[in-house]
Amino acid sequence: MSTADTLVQAPAGTRDRTLDRTGAVRIQPPRRRISWMRTGVMILITAIVLVPIGGVVGLSLRPALGSNSNAAITFANFVNMFSQTQVLTWLRNSLGVTLVTVLVSVAVAAPAGYVLSRGRNRLVSSYSLMLFIVQSLPVVTAVIPLFILFAKIGLVDNLLGITIIYVGSTMSVSIWMMAAYYDSIPVSLEEAAWMDGCSVFGSFSRIVLRNSLPGLLSTAIFAFLLAWNDYLVALVFLRSSSNFTFAVGLESFFQQNSTNWGLVMAVAVLMMLPPIIIFAVLNRYFSIGGLGGALAGR
Amino acid sequence: MLIAFVAPSIVLLLLINLYPTIYAASESLRNGTLATVGRFIGFANYSSIFSSSAFWKAAEFTVIFSVVGVFGSWLAGLGIALLLRDRVAVPSVFKVLLLLPWIVPVVVSATSWNWLVATPESPLPQLAHFLGFHNALFLANPTLAKITVCVFKVWISFPFMMMMMSAALTSVDKNVYEAAQIDGASRWQTLRRLTLPLIARSTYISWILMTIFCVNDFPTIFLLTGGGPVGATTSLVVLAYQTVFEDLQTGTGISIAFIMTIALVLVSVFLYRQIRKVNIAE
Numbered sequence: 001m002s003t004a005d006t007l008v009q010a011p012a013g014t015r016d017r018t019l020d021r022t023g024a025v026r027i028q029p030p031r032r033r034i035s036w037m038r039t040g041v042m043i044l045i046t047a048i049v050l051v052p053i054g055g056v057v058g059l060s061l062r063p064a065l066g067s068n069s070n071a072a073i074t075f076a077n078f079v080n081m082f083s084q085t086q087v088l089t090w091l092r093n094s095l096g097v098t099l100v101t102v103l104v105s106v107a108v109a110a111p112a113g114y115v116l117s118r119g120r121n122r123l124v125s126s127y128s129l130m131l132f133i134v135q136s137l138p139v140v141t142a143v144i145p146l147f148i149l150f151a152k153i154g155l156v157d158n159l160l161g162i163t164i165i166y167v168g169s170t171m172s173v174s175i176w177m178m179a180a181y182y183d184s185i186p187v188s189l190e191e192a193a194w195m196d197g198c199s200v201f202g203s204f205s206r207i208v209l210r211n212s213l214p215g216l217l218s219t220a221i222f223a224f225l226l227a228w229n230d231y232l233v234a235l236v237f238l239r240s241s242s243n244f245t246f247a248v249g250l251e252s253f254f255q256q257n258s259t260n261w262g263l264v265m266a267v268a269v270l271m272m273l274p275p276i277i278i279f280a281v282l283n284r285y286f287s288i289g290g291l292g293g294a295l296a297g298r
Numbered sequence: 299m300l301i302a303f304v305a306p307s308i309v310l311l312l313l314i315n316l317y318p319t320i321y322a323a324s325e326s327l328r329n330g331t332l333a334t335v336g337r338f339i340g341f342a343n344y345s346s347i348f349s350s351s352a353f354w355k356a357a358e359f360t361v362i363f364s365v366v367g368v369f370g371s372w373l374a375g376l377g378i379a380l381l382l383r384d385r386v387a388v389p390s391v392f393k394v395l396l397l398l399p400w401i402v403p404v405v406v407s408a409t410s411w412n413w414l415v416a417t418p419e420s421p422l423p424q425l426a427h428f429l430g431f432h433n434a435l436f437l438a439n440p441t442l443a444k445i446t447v448c449v450f451k452v453w454i455s456f457p458f459m460m461m462m463m464s465a466a467l468t469s470v471d472k473n474v475y476e477a478a479q480i481d482g483a484s485r486w487q488t489l490r491r492l493t494l495p496l497i498a499r500s501t502y503i504s505w506i507l508m509t510i511f512c513v514n515d516f517p518t519i520f521l522l523t524g525g526g527p528v529g530a531t532t533s534l535v536v537l538a539y540q541t542v543f544e545d546l547q548t549g550t551g552i553s554i555a556f557i558m559t560i561a562l563v564l565v566s567v568f569l570y571r572q573i574r575k576v577n578i579a580e
Contacts, residue, residue, distance in 0.1 A: 039387045041381065042386055045378065045396075046396060049398075049453070050398065051414070052453075053399070055414065056409070111303035111304070112303055112306070115303045119300070132570075134311055134315040134316065138513070138555060138559055138562070139514060140516060141552065141555040142315060142319065143318075144555070145317070145318035145552075149318075167310060168313065169314065171310055171315075172311075204303075229403040231516075231517040231521065232516045246403070246405075247403060250405050251405050254412075268405075268409055275401045276402070279394075283394060
């Protein structure tokens, strides 16, 4: 390094230049030294950002109002919530609705995304445009007519009703995500299969789907988050507390017991655990950048 | 033949998205309620909306909320993505931790923000008091409530921008930076003339998506303030919801949502065209 520097008389700021064996100037990639300054700034930012979430966890571990416990940390709230709230009902309803949404949404989006990825004709582009327009329609415009329609056919205050709406609202993004993933699988694999007499259905199910686990998983995560986190649809459609999902259950409990922070936050912790666990386990499959690319390419 | 592949999705889209939109269009020309189909009244709903001050107030707040939401979260997300790009220890750990505001259900985070700011005894008003700002009523003062809701939205949305921008930054060819360094470009020039143009496409996409997210966002506002105080944080979505489900004026409520939709589609199409331009330029 030092000899190279003296040889080329490197101007200031180009310390990374060296001579390679042939004597040509070679630029080395910038060295990856860790800057503790930058790391410190990031730690500070992260700490501030996480205050509200830390608050939820911290409050859930505090002794309840009026209890004579002196302990700094208690799990009493997590025990009490099962007897003092309907948290088990909300959990069951939310899990059921979310799982069905995930399964149906992936099953419908997987083949549709394939057409979007491989199709190159007018019909496919108008289908793509339709997805784009549909995605910009606000849920609230759809919710009101759907409420009137569902009231006629008995789907208001019904978990099946909100599941149908969740599946419908995942459609555009799920299809885009699947299409984006298929784009990364070379068509030549399928062409080889077709040469061997395989049908389009056959090549799709045996070659494309088999190689699409990451795409399927990221679509599933998206559908999971949408259904688990939704508030508006559940607020409008669910009336009786035995049908409440977690979101409306927690909110109504909070409205009635806003001073009992320990219990409210214990329920909140239980509600935020499933999405966090899923993300912690599967986060490498979830690429939003891929979604962006899929959108722009069309 | 491939129609079998797309048929289920088309049925769902027709039922959940297009049918309600067409129904809404016809309903917006009637004076119905949730229980009764009203009679045809032409554009009376629209003219009454355009002359109502509540509508213009909500439209104004929707614009503020969306502009702050889009650019606030973009700046924060891009800034953190740039910081994390190099020379930070364990960047993946920071990325995962910083995603939390976006993953946590909004009902949970709204509950938490309520605890942080709602009453004078809450931590943030106490901190403000300690710093000399007395009576900082974050949700009771109209201006402060607007700011609080916008900050809440940026807090929820910046992780999405961080992910989009990180993905865009990793696809930028490192060699261009070396070229810029050799030419003696300053950091600011590099960012302004090199990085930003190179990620322009992802930036426009993220703006489109975030505009849609912000304009359509109901729970962030409704759960934190319910649209109050005195309607200060009522956006068009919240106003539409209240008009239908609290005032029971279906026709008017749907018309509000409809005007908002048309405006939103126009903005998205405008931004979508910008992407096309970027594509051609490349």
